[in-house]
Amino acid sequence: MRPCLLAMLCACIFLSSAKAHDPRTEIPFQVMESGHILVKATVSGVEGNFIFDTGAGITVFTKAFFDKLKNTQREDGGYTGFRATGERLDIDLYRVRDVSFGPMKKAEAEVSFLDANLGGIDGIIAVKLLEDQPFTIDFTQNVLRFENKQTLASIRKSAKVVPLQLEQSRNHSLTLFAYFQVNDSLRLQCSLDSGAGKDVFRLNAKYLGRLHVDVSDTTQVRKIERKSEFNENFKSSIYITQLRNLSVDGEPSIQTGPFRVQLVEGLIYDGIMWISWLGRKITFDLGAPALLVRN
Known part of the structure; x- marks a missing residue:
């Protein structure tokens, strides 16, 4: 093979490798007909389907999902927040164990729950869960991808x-x-x-x-x-x-x-x-x- 062709081939291989994404850093999602982003996560060994919501301040589960969890701990204090419409919500706060969200593993996380039927959806994952983790919502591949310093640059x-x-x-x-x-x-x-x-x-x-x-x-x-x-x-x-x-x-x-x-x-x-x-x-x-x- 001529040197110039070899160099071009090597360059192509390098570029392809540079653009490839590690599937271990990705969370597949489904875009629902309503436009919501549906992802899977596991809490205390229980898998659920959740809406990934960048507008939600706090991660909230349905009561039906929350009741399946073990080793939950209620915090002494609560939280009063307001929906964007101005509706006041007074909620209790809980610590849940062993949260797995794609490659992210957390020993515990703060959540709340509401006694509501979301039609088979187990709750809402708030962006606060990822406040220390840069991420990309990729609508071309329908994946939520975790980034690092190199990929951000x-x-x-x-x-x-x-x-x-x-x-x-x-x-x-x-x-x-x-x-x-x-x-x-x-x-x-x-x-x-x-x-x-x-x-x-x-x-x-x-x-x-x-x-x-x-x-x-x-x-x-x-x-x-x-x-x-x-x-x-x-x-x-x-x-x-x-x-x-x-x-x-x-x-x-x-x-x-x-x-x-x-x-x-x-x-x-x-x-x-x-x-x-x-x-x-x-x-x-x-x-x-x-x-x-x-x-």
Whole structure:
């Protein structure tokens, strides 16, 4: 074989190896029809199906799954949190043993549970479980991939970098935010929420006026009332319409629109949004903190 061909072959082998991913660092997931990311995890030897939710502050199991676990320990203190709609949740906190989430093994983790039927889903895994572990949601391969310093450095060479803001609550809860431009007129800080559902964009209804949404125009705006899944007495008023465009603040090439939006009365944030529109590969480096977005 001629030297130049040998060199080219070696180069190709090297590049292929460099791009290959170690399956031991990956967690396969299923994208449900609703758009939610469904993953498997094992707690105290019991395997379950969970929604991986970057918008959930705390990992929460169903009571049916929690009751299967051994060696759980209730903490003396509890936690009061609020759903994005403003609904108050007062929950007890527990320590569970032997959590396995793909390659991640933890001797214990803090969780709660709710007495709710999620249709065969055993609960929600919050991003706090991975606060010290950079990871990529890869929608091209449908895997959640754990990253390290070397792979992060490689990803940064071609990725668009989106600064993140982290909201830590008493070391129990973690929520992620970034800034976005809405209709080229509003700069809003929104929660990044893979658990919101497919193509779900919610903004605070207090911005109706600044977005020039006329709620009396029923040809363009539809109003609905939505009950909570946990408290039938709690209702949210929602205005559904279409806005012109949405883009990442400082990275206007990451954009979508026109897009359907829900403007929610009483929302506790500027907005919350599903994340798939950002890119096909989204890396969370919470140590930076930043999103690294690739298509």
